[in-house]
Amino acid sequence: MRRVGLIRYDAIQAAFYREKLVKRVEADVRDCYQCGNCTAGCPAAFTFDYTPNQVMRLLQIGSVDRVLDSKAVQLCVQCLTCTARCPRNIDIAGIFEDLKTIATAQERDVPEYAKTFNKAFMGAVARFGRLPELYMMGMFYLGTMKPKMAMADAGLAIPMVIKGKMQYLPRKARGADEVSRIYKKAMDKAKAREKAEAKAAKAAAGAAAKTATATGAVPGATSGSEVAA
Amino acid sequence: MTLTYYPGCSLRHSSAEFDVSTRNVLAVLGVDFTEIPDWTCCGSTPAHMMDHLLAQSLAARNLRQAAEVGEELLAPCPSCYQRQKNAEIEIHKSDEFRAEVNEILDTPYTGHVIVYALPEYLLKFVGEDKIAAFVKTDLSQLKVVPYYGCLLGRPSELTGECDNEQPMMMDLLLQAAGADVKWWNYKTECCGASVGMPKMEIQRRLSGKILEQALAAGADAIVVCCPLCHVNLDLKQGQINSYLGTDYEVPILYLPQVLGLALGLSAEAVMLNKNVVDPEPLIKKAVAAAATLRAEEERKAAEKAAKAAAREAKAAAEGARVTAGATSGTAQAPAEEAKP
Numbered sequence: 001m002r003r004v005g006l007i008r009y010d011a012i013q014a015a016f017y018r019e020k021l022v023k024r025v026e027a028d029v030r031d032c033y034q035c036g037n038c039t040a041g042c043p044a045a046f047t048f049d050y051t052p053n054q055v056m057r058l059l060q061i062g063s064v065d066r067v068l069d070s071k072a073v074q075l076c077v078q079c080l081t082c083t084a085r086c087p088r089n090i091d092i093a094g095i096f097e098d099l100k101t102i103a104t105a106q107e108r109d110v111p112e113y114a115k116t117f118n119k120a121f122m123g124a125v126a127r128f129g130r131l132p133e134l135y136m137m138g139m140f141y142l143g144t145m146k147p148k149m150a151m152a153d154a155g156l157a158i159p160m161v162i163k164g165k166m167q168y169l170p171r172k173a174r175g176a177d178e179v180s181r182i183y184k185k186a187m188d189k190a191k192a193r194e195k196a197e198a199k200a201a202k203a204a205a206g207a208a209a210k211t212a213t214a215t216g217a218v219p220g221a222t223s224g225s226e227v228a229a
Numbered sequence: 230m231t232l233t234y235y236p237g238c239s240l241r242h243s244s245a246e247f248d249v250s251t252r253n254v255l256a257v258l259g260v261d262f263t264e265i266p267d268w269t270c271c272g273s274t275p276a277h278m279m280d281h282l283l284a285q286s287l288a289a290r291n292l293r294q295a296a297e298v299g300e301e302l303l304a305p306c307p308s309c310y311q312r313q314k315n316a317e318i319e320i321h322k323s324d325e326f327r328a329e330v331n332e333i334l335d336t337p338y339t340g341h342v343i344v345y346a347l348p349e350y351l352l353k354f355v356g357e358d359k360i361a362a363f364v365k366t367d368l369s370q371l372k373v374v375p376y377y378g379c380l381l382g383r384p385s386e387l388t389g390e391c392d393n394e395q396p397m398m399m400d401l402l403l404q405a406a407g408a409d410v411k412w413w414n415y416k417t418e419c420c421g422a423s424v425g426m427p428k429m430e431i432q433r434r435l436s437g438k439i440l441e442q443a444l445a446a447g448a449d450a451i452v453v454c455c456p457l458c459h460v461n462l463d464l465k466q467g468q469i470n471s472y473l474g475t476d477y478e479v480p481i482l483y484l485p486q487v488l489g490l491a492l493g494l495s496a497e498a499v500m501l502n503k504n505v506v507d508p509e510p511l512i513k514k515a516v517a518a519a520a521t522l523r524a525e526e527e528r529k530a531a532e533k534a535a536k537a538a539a540r541e542a543k544a545a546a547e548g549a550r551v552t553a554g555a556t557s558g559t560a561q562a563p564a565e566e567a568k569p
Contacts, residue, residue, distance in 0.1 A: 024281070043419040044431050075428055078274060079379035079419035084393040100278045112428055114278070121275035122283075129269040131238035152429065156464060159505045160243070167242040174267045178290065178335045185333045186283035 007063055012208065014062030016201060020102075021059075025094040032056040038082035038092050048072035052082055052092055059095070068103045074114035076100075105190040106198075116143035126183040129176030132167060231299030232262040232350075233342075235291060237309040238270050239456035244306075246500035247456055250485040251305045251347060253499065257363065257492045258355050262303065265295045271304075271312040274422065285326075286333040288316035296340030305347040305485070307380035307455045314344045314387055346381060347454060348398035348484065349389055357405035365493030368408045370522065371515035373487065374448040375399035376439065377416050378458045393417070399454060399484055406491035413446035415439050420461040433472040436461045440469065440477045449511055454484040463505045480508035 022028050038052040045051050049071045050058065058067050067073060073096055082092040103110050104118070120140035125131050141150035160166045240248035255262060268291050277284035291313060295302045304310040320327045321341060331337035345353070351360070382388060382396035390396040394417060403410045418439060421432030439462065443451045453459050463481040470477055481504065489499040490512060496502070501509050 043421075043435050044424065046434075047428060047431055075424060075431070077379075077419055077422045077424045077431065078278075079422070080383040081379075081417075081419070084383050084385075097277060098281070101280050104279045118275040118279050121273070122279060125270040125272070125276075125287075130241070131270050131273070133238070133243055152468075155468070159464060163503050163505065165243045165245065165503065173269055175269045175290070175294075179269045179287065181335065182286045182290065182333050183283060186280050186286055189282065189333075190280045 007058075007061060010062030010064075012062065012201075012205060013064045014060060017059060017062070017064050020197075021095055021098060025091055025098050027091040027095050029056055029059040029090070029095065031088045031090050032060065033088065035087060037085045037087060041081040041085050043079060043081065044075055044077050045072075047075050052096075055096070056090075056092070068099060068106070068108060069110065071111050072096075073099045073103065074110050074112045101190065102194065105187075105194040107191065113140075113144050116140060119143065122183060124170070126180040127172075127176065128170045129173030129179050132170030134167060135170045232260065232301045232303055233265045233295040233299045234262040235265050235268055235271075235295070235302055235304040235309060235313070237268075237304065237306040237456075238273075239306055244456035244459060244483075246486065246503040247305060247459070247483045250483055250489045250494075250499040253494055254485045254489045254492065257489070257494065258351075258359065260355065263298050265291060265302070266297060268294055271309045273308050273312065277312070277315075282329065282333065284312060285316045285319060286330050288312045289320060289330045289338045290334055292316060292320070292340065292342045292344075293334065293336070293338035295342045296338065300340070300342055302342050302344045303347065303350050304344060305454070307346060307378065308457065310344060310346040311380045311387070317342065317344050318387070346388065348381065348402055351402055351488075352398055357401055360402065360405040360488070360492075361407070363493075364405075364407050364491050366491055366516060367519040367523065368406060368487070368491050368515060370409065370518035371487070371512070372409045372411055372447060372449045373403060373452045373482070374411050374413045374443045374446050375403055375416065375452045375484075376420075376443070376458060376462075378453065378455050379417065379419050379422070381454060382417050399452065402484065403452060403487060406488050408452075408487060408491065411446045411448045413442055413448070415442040418442075420458045422457055422461075429468075429472075432461055432465065433469050436465065437469045437473045437475065437477075440466070440475075440479050443479060444477075449515075450480040450482050450508060452482050452484055452487055459483065466506055478506055480504060480506045480511050482508055 018029055032053070034053055034057060036051075036053045038056075039045055039054075042048075042052055050067070052072070055067055055070070055072055058064075076093065076096040078093055078097060080093045083090075083094065086092055100114070104115070109115070117140055120136055120143055121131070124136040124139060128135070137153070141147075141153075144150075157166070234252075236248050240251075270287065271291060272284045272287035276287055292302070302313060304313055316330075320330060320338070327338070377396045377399060381399075382390045383393055385391070385393045385396070388396075390398060396416060400410055415438070419435055420439060421435040424431050439451070451462060453462065459481055462479075466477055466479070466481075469475070486499040486501065486508075490496075496509060496512070501512065
C-alpha cells in the first residue's frame with residue numbers, strides 16, 4: 001500500500017470517467033463513501049499498490065492515469081467479493097474489469113505481466129480456437145523474458161506428464177478462423193473508440209481552457225485536495 | 230428440448246477427469262446430452278479483461294453453435310458458465326447489444342439458449358430425491374467440505390444461489406449422495422485464480438489458507454467444481470507446501486467424482502487416477518469404514534434382536550410359570566391366610 005501525497009483534483013477527468021463508468025458498467029464512483037468493506041474482503045489487496053477503496057477515491061477526484069497504470073487494477077482476481085459486500089451496491093469488480101479493458105484499449109504499458117498473460121492467452125486462442133495450455137504457458141514465459149518464473153512452474157510438468165494431462169501439440173479447432181476474426185474486430189473497435197474519445201476530450205479541454213483563460217481561472221484543476229492513505 | 234454440453238478447453242486435457250466423470254454421472258442419472266458442434270474457447274478471464282465486446286462475442290459464438298442443437302447449455306466449468314451466462318443475459322436483454330455482437334460474428338446469433346452450471350442443472354432437473362434413490366455406495370464416512378470458489382456462487386442474482394456468502398447447491402447434492410458434509414467458512418474464498426501465473430504469491434497464500442481451513446473443519450478431502458480451483462489446490466499443492474513450509478496432503482475431488490462414486494461408478498469410471506494427490510486410499514478407507522460400521526450396526530441390531538427374542542421367550546416362559554403358579558397360588562392362598 002502506497003502513501004499518497006498531495007493530489008490535484010481534476011474535475012474534468014473525474015466527470016469524464018464517472019460518466020463513462022456509469023454508461024459502461026452502471027456503477028457510479030460518486031456513490032462510494034469509503035467504508036472500506038471492499039478492501040477488508042479483498043483476497044488480493046495485500047499485493048496492491050492502492051487498495052480498492054483508494055482506487056475508488058482516486059477515481060472520484062479524477063486521478064485516472066494513476067489508477068489505469070496501477071498494479072491494483074491489473075492484480076484484481078475478479079472474485080467479486082467486493083461487489084457482493086458493497087453496502088452502496090457499487091459493482092466494484094465491474095469497475096476494475098472495465099478499467100483493465102480501458103488500459104488495454106489505450107495500449108498502456110501495465111505492470112505485473114498482465115498484458116503479457118492476456119496477449120499470450122488470447123493469441124493462442126485466436127490461433128487455435130481452443131486453448132492449448134502448454135503453448136499458452138510457453139508464449140507467456142517467452143513474453144515475460146524471465147526464465148526464473150518459468151523454472152518455478154517447470155516442476156508442474158512432471159505430474160502433468162505422469163497423469164497424462166499434457167497436450168503436447170496444439171491442434172486447430174474448426175471455427176478458429178472466426179475466433180481470430182472476432183479477436184481482431186473487437187480489439188480494433190475498442191482501440192478506435194478510445195482514440196476517438198481521447199481526441200474529443202482533448203478538443204473539449206482545449207475549448208474549456210480557452211474560455212477559462214478568458215475568465216481568468218486555472219484550467220483542469222478546480223481545487224486542490226489532499227488524500228492520505 | 231435437447232441439452233447441449235460445453236466441455237471447454239480445460240476439460241479436454243488438464244481436467245479430463247472432470248469431463249469423464251460428469252458424462253458418466255449424467256449417463257447414470259439418465260440425462261441425454263449432445264456436445265456442441267465446433268465449440269471454441271469462451272475467452273475465460275483474459276478476454277473480459279481485454280475487452281467487453283470481445284468477451285461477449287466469443288461467448289455468443291458458442292451460444293449460436295448450441296442453438297443449432299438445443300435450447301439449454303450445460304457448462305460444467307464455472308468460468309465457461311459465467312462467461313456464457315453473462316453473454317446470455319446481456320444479449321437476450323437488449324436487441325441493440327445483440328446487433329452489436331452480431332456485427333462481430335461471422336453469422337448472427339438469433340436463438341435463446343439458457344446456460345446452466347453443473348450443480349444448478351442437477352438440482353433443478355434431476356433433484357436430490359432421484360440422486361438419493363440412485364445411491365449404491367455408502368460414503369457416510371467420507372468427510373468432505375464443498376469448495377465453491379468465486380464463480381459458482383457470486384453474484385447470486387446470476388447463479389441462482391441462495392446467498393453470496395453461503396451457497397448451498399453443492400452441499401445439498403453431496404448430502405443427497407450420502408457424504409458427510411462438514412460446515413466451514415471458506416466456501417467462497419478465492420483460490421488465486423489465473424493471477425497465480427503472473428503473480429504466484431497470491432495463489433500460494435490464498436490456496437494455502439483454504440487447505441488449512443478444510444482440515445480445521447474436520448474434513449479429509451475438499452470437493453470442488455472448477456478446473457482452475459483444482460489446479461491451484463491439487464496440482465500446485467506441492468508448490469504451496471514448499472512456499473509456506475507446510476506438509477498438506479489433502480485429496481481434492483471433483484463434485485461429479487464424488488457423486489459418481491456414490492452412484493456406484495468404479496474408480497476408473499470417475500478417473501481417480503488422474504488426481505495428483507491420490508484420493509484412492511481415502512475413498513477405500515471411507516468405504517471400508519462405512520462397511521465395518523454397517524456390519525457393527527447389523528451385529529448390534531442382531532444382538533439386540535436376539536436379546537429381545539430371548540427376553541420374550543423368557544417372559545413367555547415366566548408368564549406360563551406365573552399362570553401355572555397363580556392357579557396353584559389361588560389354591561394355597563386361603564391356607565396361608567389362615568396361618569397368622
